[in-house]
Amino acid sequence: MTAITRRTFIAAAGAAALAAACSDDGASDAAPDATSTSTSPAPSSTTATDSTTTTTAASVPDPAAAEPTALTVADFAGLGTCVLLPAAGAGPFGLEEQFVRRDITEGYPGHALRLGIRVLDADCLAVPGAAVEIWHTDASGDYSAFEDNGNGKDEAAGTTFLRGTQIADEDGIVEFHTIYPGWYPGRTVHIHVRVRVDESLVLTSQLYLDDAYTAQVFTEPAYADNGQPDTTNATDGLAGDVATDATLVALTAEGDGTLGLINVAVAA
Numbered sequence: 634m635t636a637i638t639r640r641t642f643i644a645a646a647g648a649a650a651l652a653a654a655c656s657d658d659g660a661s662d663a664a665p666d667a668t669s670t671s672t673s674p675a676p677s678s679t680t681a682t683d684s685t686t687t688t689t690a691a692s693v694p695d696p697a698a699a700e701p702t703a704l705t706v707a708d709f710a711g712l713g714t715c716v717l718l719p720a721a722g723a724g725p726f727g728l729e730e731q732f733v734r735r736d737i738t739e740g741y742p743g744h745a746l747r748l749g750i751r752v753l754d755a756d757c758l759a760v761p762g763a764a765v766e767i768w769h770t771d772a773s774g775d776y777s778a779f780e781d782n783g784n785g786k787d788e789a790a791g792t793t794f795l796r797g798t799q800i801a802d803e804d805g806i807v808e809f810h811t812i813y814p815g816w817y818p819g820r821t822v823h824i825h826v827r828v829r830v831d832e833s834l835v836l837t838s839q840l841y842l843d844d845a846y847t848a849q850v851f852t853e854p855a856y857a858d859n860g861q862p863d864t865t866n867a868t869d870g871l872a873g874d875v876a877t878d879a880t881l882v883a884l885t886a887e888g889d890g891t892l893g894l895i896n897v898a899v900a901a
Contacts, residue, residue, distance in 0.1 A: 701747060701887070703808070704749040704806050704808055704894075705804070705806070706751075706759075706804050706806070708749065708894060709749070709751045709806070709894055709896055712883060712894065712895070712896050715753055715757035715896065715898050716877075716878070716879040716898060717755060717898045717899065717900060718836060718838045718878065718879060718880060718897055718898060718899065719838060719873060719878050719880070720836065720837060720838060721837060721838045721839050721871065728768075728796065731764075731766060731798045732793060732796050732797050732798060733797070733798050733799070733800070734797045734798075734799075735797070735799060735808060735809060735810055736797075736809075736810040736811075737767075737794070737795050737796055737797035737809055737810070737811050738794070738795065738810065738811055738812055739793065739794040739795070741771050741772070741794050741795065741812060742772060742812070742855045743771065743772040743812030743813055743815075743853075743855045743856070744772075744812055744813040744850045744853055744855065744856070744890060744891065745810070745811075745812060745813075745888075745889060745890025745891065746810075746811050746812055746813045746890060746891050746893055747808065747809070747810055747811075747887060747890065747891070747892050747893065748767070748808065748809045748810075748811055748824070748882070748893045748894075749806060749807070749808050749892070749893065749894045749895075750765055750767075750806070750807050750808075750809075750826070750894075750895055750896075750897050751801075751804070751805045751806050751807075751894075751895075751896045751897065752765060752801050752805040752806075752807070752828060752896075752897050752898075752899060752901075753805060753896055753897070753898040753899070754898065754899065754900075754901045755898065755899075755900055755901070757898065759801075759803070759804050759805030759806075760801060760805045760830060760899065760901050761801055761802060761803045761804070761805055762800060762801060762830070762831075763800070763801040763805065763807075763828055763829065763830050763835075763899070763901070764798055764799075764800055764801075764828070764829040764830075764832075765798065765799055765800075765801060765807045765826065765827075765828055765897075766796075766797070766798040766826065766827045766828075766829075767796070767797060767798075767809060767811075767824055767825060767826050767840075768795060768796040768797075768824075768825050769795055769811070769814035769823065769824045769825060770795065770814050770815045770816070770817065771794060771795055771812070771814075771815055772812060772813070772814075772815045772855035772856050772859070773815050773855075773858075773859055774815040774816050774817035774859060775815070776795075777792035777793050777794045777795060777796060795811060795812070795814075797809055797811075812855075813842070813847075813850050813856075813891065814842070815856060815859060816851075816859070816862040816863075816864070818863055818864075819863070819864055820864055820869060820871070821841060821844075821862060821864045821865055821866050821868070821869040821872055822841070822842050822847050822862060823839045823840065823841050823842070823869075823872070824839065824840040824841075824842075824882075825838075825839055825840075826838050826839065826840055826897065828897060828899050830899070830901045835899045835900060835901050836897065836899045836900075838880065838897075839871070839872070839880065840880055840881075840882050840895060841866050841872055841875045841880050841881050841882065842881075842882055842884065842893070843866075843881065843882075843884055844862075844865045844866055844867075846884050846891075847862065848861060850891070866881075879895075879896075879898070880895075881895075882894065882895045883895065
């Protein structure tokens, strides 16, 4: 496998943005509000796990604890108008191999993040059956599967942490159990996303997280040694305008972790 460095990726030009917008005729098909704000978290370092992985975190949820209520259309109804997400380069470290799973943590420590994505089309209607893939760094800023010079930690080939794919339900909704991403020099905190419809790739983009919310999360033990990011959403050369582009995830505290919600509109 050919090694790809962040330096090579960051030097590349940012991708061109789409800007097609459509109005919402009903709350059930709303998408992200460009003015959405994030509330402050109740930070706590925790890790989501499942029965098929080995836990390495110091503190993990009680496996007997009840699963959170499944996300519904109502959870996404307040996110505002529907805007097609801009295309972006796949960025560093995507894989062709898909890992169909909800819990993508593999026991890696960090601030628990339940990420809900609703896939819509250009008419703001749900896209059931869409395959949504995400990947991002661990708390230290390291990607799995690649030699990426990950802030002094680099697990490279053979690892698969913090990667996963889910298939949208009849309302276009997928949900991932992950951790809040870390950061690395030159980039703001972000999550890579690809969407496929009928096996055709219809979107490659990136999702972003509120800077102030991130600053609070990064005081937690899993993140503190790496300090605060050197790049914000506004100063990142690839992020564009996260509000106008509707790439900003709406964040709210949920128990010891965070619930993140975003509507992803695609030209399906």
